Amino acid sequence: MTIPRLLKEIENRKSEIIQLTSELIKIPTVNPPGKNYREICEYLSNRLKRSGFHVNILRAKGALADSDKYPRYNLIARHQGTYSGQCIHFNSHIDVVNAGNGWTRDPFGGTIEGDKIFGRGSCDMKGGLASSIVAAEAFIAIFPNYYGAIEISATADEETGGYGGVAWLAEKGHFSPKKVQHVIIPEPLNKDRICLGHRGVWWTEIETKGRVAHGSMPFLGDCAIRHMGAVLEEIENNLLPKLNTKKTKMPVVPEKAKKSTLNINSIHGGLEEVNETYNGLPAPLVADSCRMILDRRYLVEETLNEVKLEIYEILEKVKKNRPSLEYSVKDLFEVKPSFTDPKSNIVKTVEDSISEILGVKPEHVVSPGSYDQKHIDRIGKLKNCIAYGPGILELAHQPDEFILISDMMDSAKIMAMTISKLLNKNIIN
Numbered sequence: 356m357t358i359p360r361l362l363k364e365i366e367n368r369k370s371e372i373i374q375l376t377s378e379l380i381k382i383p384t385v386n387p388p389g390k391n392y393r394e395i396c397e398y399l400s401n402r403l404k405r406s407g408f409h410v411n412i413l414r415a416k417g418a419l420a421d422s423d424k425y426p427r428y429n430l431i432a433r434h435q436g437t438y439s440g441q442c443i444h445f446n447s448h449i450d451v452v453n454a455g456n457g458w459t460r461d462p463f464g465g466t467i468e469g470d471k472i473f474g475r476g477s478c479d480m481k482g483g484l485a486s487s488i489v490a491a492e493a494f495i496a497i498f499p500n501y502y503g504a505i506e507i508s509a510t511a512d513e514e515t516g517g518y519g520g521v522a523w524l525a526e527k528g529h530f531s532p533k534k535v536q537h538v539i540i541p542e543p544l545n546k547d548r549i550c551l552g553h554r555g556v557w558w559t560e561i562e563t564k565g566r567v568a569h570g571s572m573p574f575l576g577d578c579a580i581r582h583m584g585a586v587l588e589e590i591e592n593n594l595l596p597k598l599n600t601k602k603t604k605m606p607v608v609p610e611k612a613k614k615s616t617l618n619i620n621s622i623h624g625g626l627e628e629v630n631e632t633y634n635g636l637p638a639p640l641v642a643d644s645c646r647m648i649l650d651r652r653y654l655v656e657e658t659l660n661e662v663k664l665e666i667y668e669i670l671e672k673v674k675k676n677r678p679s680l681e682y683s684v685k686d687l688f689e690v691k692p693s694f695t696d697p698k699s700n701i702v703k704t705v706e707d708s709i710s711e712i713l714g715v716k717p718e719h720v721v722s723p724g725s726y727d728q729k730h731i732d733r734i735g736k737l738k739n740c741i742a743y744g745p746g747i748l749e750l751a752h753q754p755d756e757f758i759l760i761s762d763m764m765d766s767a768k769i770m771a772m773t774i775s776k777l778l779n780k781n782i783i784n
């Protein structure tokens with residue numbers, strides 16, 4: 356049988372998967388600002404070319420955050436099978452968040468200890484990228500004459516919205532359903548779970564306006580912070596309890612994220628905060644402006660319009676009692692919820708592969724926050740997209756982040772089985 360041969364081939368590549376992950380961690384692709392994208396793309400390009408991939412390194416010129424100092428480089432590699440068929444694409448982001456404090460290992464050392472590889476990005480998601488590469492290479496070695504194509508992309512800026520990465524590539528047609536039929540994003544969602552999508556996002560900045568006056572005679576001014584206080588009271592007493600009653604049917608994890616949520620991201624009113632170079636007192640002023648940033652995560656059962664309306668209704672209600680209130684609402688960022696059909700071929704195929712390798716029925720989950728699937732879905736119009744990869748979700752962005760080598764090996768087997776199920780039998784033409 357060829358499947359045992361494929362699994363054996365992955366087993367034989369264990370030291371490769373370890374080395375590849377460790378070397379990727381050693382390239383510190385910290386974002387922001389977005390360092391070393393070119394270096395990591397070139398490193399991957401050299402490897403994938405050796406395995407017979409046709410490789411393109413593309414700079415997202417003009418995209419958000421792209422600059423000559425910090426250019427946004429992306430890699431797309433394609434391996435064409437002997438016969439025509441479907442294309443399966445593995446998309447991984449190459450950027451990592453800042454290491455932060457609290458590490459007991461070098462965050463960019465790629466240290467190997469027993470079954471663990473430590474480093475910023477080990478779990479989110481260089482371990483997933485390494486697993487998908489080794490899975491594809493092992494598949495190609497065992498089945499050189501397959502149907503269709505395998506693509507691997509390594510993309511910039513996922514941690515900051517994906518505009519210099521997947522969004523840009525999707526705009527250029529790299530995720531069109533004509534070209535690519537299935538996408539797996541190896542984000543660290545745990546090796547026995549399939550992530551079908553994410554909730555929606557609306558970030559907004561609300562500003563209340565007042566009139567400046569001397570702080571000793573506040574009655575001559577109009578305090579924007581007090582206006583915002585009234586808005587906050589409405590949010591606290593009415594909106595948050597209302598959101599708590601809305602629950603989605605989507606399998607969002609953790610459990611509490613099945614409800615609609617609102618985070619008060621930041622608030623600032625009055626004079627600019629003094630910095631460390633100034634140690635004097637503030638000036639006595641009535642605040643003429645107060646700004647608050649809200650991070651609203653909404654459910655597939657809600658519409659963005661109704662989400663926005665909730666905020667406008669609060670502001671109008673507050674204005675009734677405070678006629679001098681002037682306000683503005685600015686949209687900062689919006690993403691619609693994304694949810695791949697659990698009956699789609701890619702979900703079913705990965706599900707079967709997980710059952711066969713791990714002997715468990717995989718759990719379907721939906722992510723509380725969004726990831727690059729949003730661009731593949733909305734811009735690319737490609738619906739057969741899931742996140743599946745090794746790594747423990749809770750370790751992402753933490754100090755002493757690590758990935759288990761055994762998880763990567765299992766996931767690589769599951770990915771290789773999935774490729775085999777899709778490209779050894781599905782023939783177009």
Ligand SMILES: [Zn+2]
Pocket residue numbers: 448479480513542543
């Ligand atoms: Zn990630």
